[in-house]
Structures are given as structure tokens and as C-alpha cells.
Amino acid sequence: MDTSATVAERSVKVDEPDTRGRLILRDRAIARIATTAALEVPGVVVQRGGLTRITGRDLPRADISTGSHSVAVNLYLGVQWPCDVPELTRRVHRKVGDQVETLTGMPLHQLGVFIAGTETETAGDDDSEYPAPAPADAVAAPRPPTAAPAAVPAAVSIAVGFLALGAIAARELLISRGTLPGAPWLRNTFEWAGRQHWHHWLVFAALAALALGILLVLLALAPRTRTHMPVRADSDTPTVWLRPVDVARLCSVEAGSVAGVAGVHTTVDRRRATVHVTAQPDAPTDDLRTSVETTVGDALAPLDRKLKLRVKIRRGKSRT
Structure with a gap:
């Protein structure tokens, strides 16, 4: 057996393209390459605030469309304004195209550059250029501690009364459906009130109800007592x-x-x-x-x- 011939035959089979593995690049990796390359171009800035924070889409970002042998990129940028847009676009095309083709090994079929946001150019990043915050002319006085509103006891009593009324209404419903035995309270009360005629005591009842209503309004409008x-x-x-x-x-x-x-x-x-x-x-x-x-x-x-x-x-x- 010719051992050297066998080894040579195996090496030929290994080097055949059909027997090699494949390198798969995800769109996310290509998008990261494109955005990183775009940030290396002077004038391209990162934007993460404002409307981009609400939408959750920061700048720069890239939309990738990958084919079998090429890749297309739509690049959305935030730039400092004012700037020479045509010159900036040419630099981005050159930089991103070189990086994508070099790092992925696939030719760049199409590159679209879209200016999606602008940022006003500042004079510099030196802290001395920013004035120190001036003290406020007047400090808003905080609210003083106060006691609970005077209407709290009345509000609690009314709430408890409505809860009791709801329980009585549930009892009436169960009695009307035959679930519970007993005489209904609300129906008998309303029937008794419907049979009443004018009496002198109704004047005092109306005045008492009026006084109670006025008292509740005054309690609701009463200012809180300062406790400190x-x-x-x-x-x-x-x-x-x-x-x-x-x-x-x-x-x-x-x-x-x-x-x-x-x-x-x-x-x-x-x-x-x-x-x-x-x-x-x-x-x-x-x-x-x-x-x-x-x-x-x-x-x-x-x-x-x-x-x-x-x-x-x-x-x-x-x-x-």
C-alpha cells in the first residue's frame, strides 16, 4: 500500500470547497460593524435621547439585507449641524464600505445613508466654557405640616353607610330570589314612605337635612389646621x-x-x-x-x- 499517495488523496479532499465549513454572519454583527465604522467619521454623533429614547431606536443604526454573496446596508445617522452633507456622505460610504468588505469578506452591494437626526455643535467640551449654575432668586416655600381634613370623620361615616346599604341591597336580592328567608327591609321601607302624607314634622326633617348638607359643605371647605x-x-x-x-x-x-x-x-x-x-x-x-x-x-x-x-x-x- 502506498501510504504517501493515500495521505495526498486525503489532503486533496480536505482542501476541496465542498468539504469545508461555512462562516455565517448574523445581520446584527454586520449592523454593528457598519455603525462602528460610521462613528469613526467626523461629524457623526450618537443620539440616545429625545424621540429616539421613546421609540427605542438609537442613532446610528443600520438595517441589513444579506444575500448569498453580497450585503446591502441602510444606515441612519445622527450628525452635528451644520455640516457638509455631501462630503459627510462620501466619507461614510468610503469608511463603511471598506470596513464591511474587509471584516465580512462580502462585497457591499448597496449602501444608503439617511440623516435621521441632528445635534447642534457646541463650542467645546471644556468645563470652563460652561457657566456655573446661578443660585435661584427665591426658594419655593414647602407646604407646612397640617392635620387631617375636618371632613375625614364625615367621609368615613358616609363610606361605612354606603357599605351597609350595599350589604342590605345584597340581602334584598337574595330574599327576592328565594335564597334567604325573611322579610325585605328596603321594599317595606319604600312602601311605608310612599303611603305617608303631609305632616308638620316633615318641615323639621327638611330643615335638619338642609343643615346637615350645609355642615358637610363647610367641613369639606374648611382649611386644615397647622400642627407645626x-x-x-x-x-x-x-x-x-x-x-x-x-x-x-x-x-x-x-x-x-x-x-x-x-x-x-x-x-x-x-x-x-x-x-x-x-x-x-x-x-x-x-x-x-x-x-x-x-x-x-x-x-x-x-x-x-x-x-x-x-x-x-x-x-x-x-x-x-
């Missing part, structure tokens, strides 16, 4: 709100730091702050009152709503 007090520290716009109990604690802490105070507690309402001080037996009352008023008054100064300050002093019992 705004604090203006360094600006005209309040950024911190304190509850009355927080203001009372602040007053108690400040008053407790005054020499001669043995104990203190504070009550705060919508108009005034009352500081109840228990003085030490040997502390002068007048001087202590003045010191407490000055110290607590300075602490209450940042409050947007001025409170009337009252200081009540009682002398503590001396220890023997």
Missing part, C-alpha cells in the same frame, strides 16, 4: 417645623440652664408659651424672671410665629 411651627434660621424660607411639644421642651431646656432654677416645665398653645419655674430658695425672684425671659426669648426668636412668653415662678421648699 415654622423655623426661619438663616433664610426667609422655613425649612424646619417644630411641634408645640418640641417648643415646650426647648423652652424647658433653656430655662433650666439659668442659674437659680430648681425645676421647670412649659406649656405651649397656639398663642403663648407659659414657663413654670420652680426657683431655689435663695434665688431672687425678679432677677430670675428677667434671666428666664431673656434666655427663653432668644430661643424662641427663630420661630416664624411669635409666641407670647409668660414666666411663672414659685419658690421651692428649703431643705432642712
Whole structure:
């Protein structure tokens, strides 16, 4: 047996085109090659915002049509404006054509270039060319914390009433179909109301219904009660709100730091702050009152709503 002849015959069979494997290029790969090559041309930019973000089709993008021996490309570009469109198109044709034919090995049958978006050319990318953001002239005041609307109890009662009415209506339906035994409530009620004639008490019922309706309207239009007090520290716009109990604690802490105070507690309402001080037996009352008023008054100064300050002093019992 001629071994060399057998090896040569096998090598010839391997080199035959029919026995080789095939290289399959997906359209997505060719589209990536085309868009990457287009971005290398000066003037072509990436666009991902605006309408392209809504449609989900960014620029540049390519539509590929692959044949058995050639490929056709429709290329959609975003460019900086103003630009020389004919010259830009020629550069894109040259660059994309060379890259596609070199990397895929297939001739470019057709290349269509479409300008699908423009972007205004900026002076440069240097941060120094962009002015620093100017501070706002006025800061919009946030809404202060408020209590729940006055109409909440009425709204909850009406909602519960409608739920009960729905349950009664479901009972009436089951009774009318014979599913549940018992006498219907709604039908008997309406029949009783239909048999009624004019009575003097109907005037009072109508007036009561009118008053109830007016009350509900007033509750719906009533403004919410403010539950916090705004604090203006360094600006005209309040950024911190304190509850009355927080203001009372602040007053108690400040008053407790005054020499001669043995104990203190504070009550705060919508108009005034009352500081109840228990003085030490040997502390002068007048001087202590003045010191407490000055110290607590300075602490209450940042409050947007001025409170009337009252200081009540009682002398503590001396220890023997």
C-alpha cells in the first residue's frame, strides 16, 4: 500500500470547497460593524435621547439585507449641524464600505445613508466654557405640616353607610330570589314612605337635612389646621417645623440652664408659651424672671410665629 499517495488523496479532499465549513454572519454583527465604522467619521454623533429614547431606536443604526454573496446596508445617522452633507456622505460610504468588505469578506452591494437626526455643535467640551449654575432668586416655600381634613370623620361615616346599604341591597336580592328567608327591609321601607302624607314634622326633617348638607359643605371647605411651627434660621424660607411639644421642651431646656432654677416645665398653645419655674430658695425672684425671659426669648426668636412668653415662678421648699 502506498501510504504517501493515500495521505495526498486525503489532503486533496480536505482542501476541496465542498468539504469545508461555512462562516455565517448574523445581520446584527454586520449592523454593528457598519455603525462602528460610521462613528469613526467626523461629524457623526450618537443620539440616545429625545424621540429616539421613546421609540427605542438609537442613532446610528443600520438595517441589513444579506444575500448569498453580497450585503446591502441602510444606515441612519445622527450628525452635528451644520455640516457638509455631501462630503459627510462620501466619507461614510468610503469608511463603511471598506470596513464591511474587509471584516465580512462580502462585497457591499448597496449602501444608503439617511440623516435621521441632528445635534447642534457646541463650542467645546471644556468645563470652563460652561457657566456655573446661578443660585435661584427665591426658594419655593414647602407646604407646612397640617392635620387631617375636618371632613375625614364625615367621609368615613358616609363610606361605612354606603357599605351597609350595599350589604342590605345584597340581602334584598337574595330574599327576592328565594335564597334567604325573611322579610325585605328596603321594599317595606319604600312602601311605608310612599303611603305617608303631609305632616308638620316633615318641615323639621327638611330643615335638619338642609343643615346637615350645609355642615358637610363647610367641613369639606374648611382649611386644615397647622400642627407645626415654622423655623426661619438663616433664610426667609422655613425649612424646619417644630411641634408645640418640641417648643415646650426647648423652652424647658433653656430655662433650666439659668442659674437659680430648681425645676421647670412649659406649656405651649397656639398663642403663648407659659414657663413654670420652680426657683431655689435663695434665688431672687425678679432677677430670675428677667434671666428666664431673656434666655427663653432668644430661643424662641427663630420661630416664624411669635409666641407670647409668660414666666411663672414659685419658690421651692428649703431643705432642712
